[in-house]
Amino acid sequence: MSISYYDFKNLPDRSQQELVMAIGTVISETYKDALKFVLYQMPSFTVEIVYNINNNTIASVSSFQNTGNYEN
Numbered sequence: 310m311s312i313s314y315y316d317f318k319n320l321p322d323r324s325q326q327e328l329v330m331a332i333g334t335v336i337s338e339t340y341k342d343a344l345k346f347v348l349y350q351m352p353s354f355t356v357e358i359v360y361n362i363n364n365n366t367i368a369s370v371s372s373f374q375n376t377g378n379y380e381n
Contacts, residue, residue, distance in 0.1 A: 314354040314374050325370055329356050344368060 310332055317325060333349030333356060340346070345360040354375055359368040
């Protein structure tokens, strides 16, 4: 399944979270205090979900367009 950045942004929060869990690929994960920051690669953009590990909830969801040129 492919979805554009703008279509994703127009989804309700719960739908965004479900979609990321279904098709996103974890590319980075880090912890700071009681927060877990997970970066997911979607087909054409990136999503960061911040989890509160103390109460097992999602603290925030942020999405970012992949606009850079990457060279190896």
